[in-house]
Amino acid sequence: MLGYILKRILAMVPTLFGMSLISFLIIQLPPGDYLTSLLSSWSDNGQPIDPAQIERLRAQYGFDQPFYVQYWKWMSGILFRGDFGYSFDWNQPVAGLIWDRMGSTLAISVLSLLFVWAVSLPIGIYSAVRRHSVGDHVFTFLGFLGLAIPNFIFALTLMYLCYRYLGQSVGGLYSPEYADAPWSWGKAGDLLAHLWIPVVVIGTSGTAALIRILRANLTDELNKPYVVTARAKGLPEHRLVLRYPLRIALNPFISAIGWVLPHLVSGVTITAIVLNLPTAGPLLLRALVSQDMYLAGSFILLLSALTLVGMLVSDLLLALLDPRIRFS
Template sequence: MGRFLVKRVLYMIPTLIGISVICFIIIQLPPGDFLTSVLSSMAESGNRPDQASIDRLTAQYGLDQPIYVQYWRWISGIVFHGDFGWSFDWGQPVGHLIWDRLGITLLVSSLSFVLIWVIALPIGIYSAVNRYSLGDHFFTFLGFVGLAVPTFILALILMYLSFTYLGLNVGGLFSPEYENAAWGLAKFWDLCQHLWIPIVVIAVSSTAALIRVMRANLSDELSKPYVVTARAKGLSEFTLIMRYPVRIALNPFISTIGWVLPSLISGVTITAIVLNLPMAGPLLLRALVSQDMYLAGAFILLLSALTLVGTLMSDILLALLDPRIRYQ
């Protein structure tokens, strides 16, 4: 197990290096750089900067250097000093901007993820055990509706409903009066009142997919001979289904952490914009549009790293759950 872990973590290093290179190439891809967009906006306002200050800025950011030098400056700053560079757009270090937003993204995503599991797992088991029953058809229908409704519509509907009928202030994560207040029970309660909408909205679409995954996995397992063996031991139906086929059907389900987590993180952008949430998505979008390269790069890099961590987590969980993987 220890060897397995070390090996898996070691494998992550080249992957991370590869990702960082790709991130950097992506943020360099659009023609021009941040300076050109600053200059063009300055020119629009009739404020023509002199060549000397342009050269000074260029040299300061290393924009005249070859691309690999720029990459090295960027990545060595991150790795050795924790310095993600300077956001041109905001006029602040990137590090100041991203952590809050990443934290909230992570919070919302993981809560949604837990909600997805809590809903999808029992429904998937129920659907598989009672295949083609009325309940199965009902949940299948519900699942497909959830899959088909675009998240932003659901977000708008939920906002409308909770505003009209519950009288809640929605949008954002805090009510205005708590925005800058110190943490306390009241603020926490306020957060909870705001948080449920994005979590539900984000969870709904992925839940449907996972119900199908669980249903299909478990249906395959239910007819396996080891289930008959367990039944022949005299175990009750609930115990034996939970102990044997569900246990084995969980394997592919756990692997889904690897792909659900990134889709959650990237997929919530629209929802975050609609709900005006201080999450990573909207900031990333803005950074990309304004060619704020270090900010965009930092986000892409960190989100990719999170995805890798998600995959690692699912691998570790799988190994804990399935001795066949552990012993390889």
């Protein structure tokens, strides 16, 4: 297994290099650059624009250099100095902006993933074992409802209910009095009081989808000959379901890690904006709109790395879970 892991890690290096090159190229494909957006903003505000100042800014930001020079400047900084470049829009290093947002982003993402698994696993098992029962129909209806309702609509509804009936301040991760306060038990409790809203909102659609997948896979496994044989030999139903068919039906849960991690970081941008969450999604959206190439490129590179790490973790867990899978 160690040799397989090392081989996969080595294969990640050229993959990340190719992803960084493609993402940097795509960011620069739209006409104009950050300076174009900046000049447009100045023009809308009626601020005079001096051609000499434009040339000076273009040289200052490095936009007068060819694409490959800009790319090498960015990649060499990452490889040799751990420097992800400088954000034109925020006027500060990209690394500081990313790490400031990644703490809350990863916390919400991990908790949302745990919520998805904790809810969808027992419901999916129940729906498969008790097919066409009243409970199965209820959970099926709720699952389709969860898939149909957009996350940001659910977020707005939940925010209104919390404010109207619970008297809780909505939006963000802290109440106004704790936003800039030092850490204390009161601030930790206030964080927990706010954290459940984005976790439930973000996890709802993923929960609904995995319930349907697990129900379908487990239903298919329960009808196979080895299950019928084990049941005929008198194996208790709960042991039969948990020991054999469930292990195979869990494959979608494990294989989903590869895409769930980057999706939870960047795929809930609208929801994060509605809930006013200090996560990576809104920052990435602003970087793309303003064509802040180093900030946007660094975020896309980070999401690519998360995807590759998630795929490696899911492959290893699949091999441990399913005896049919071998590294050879």
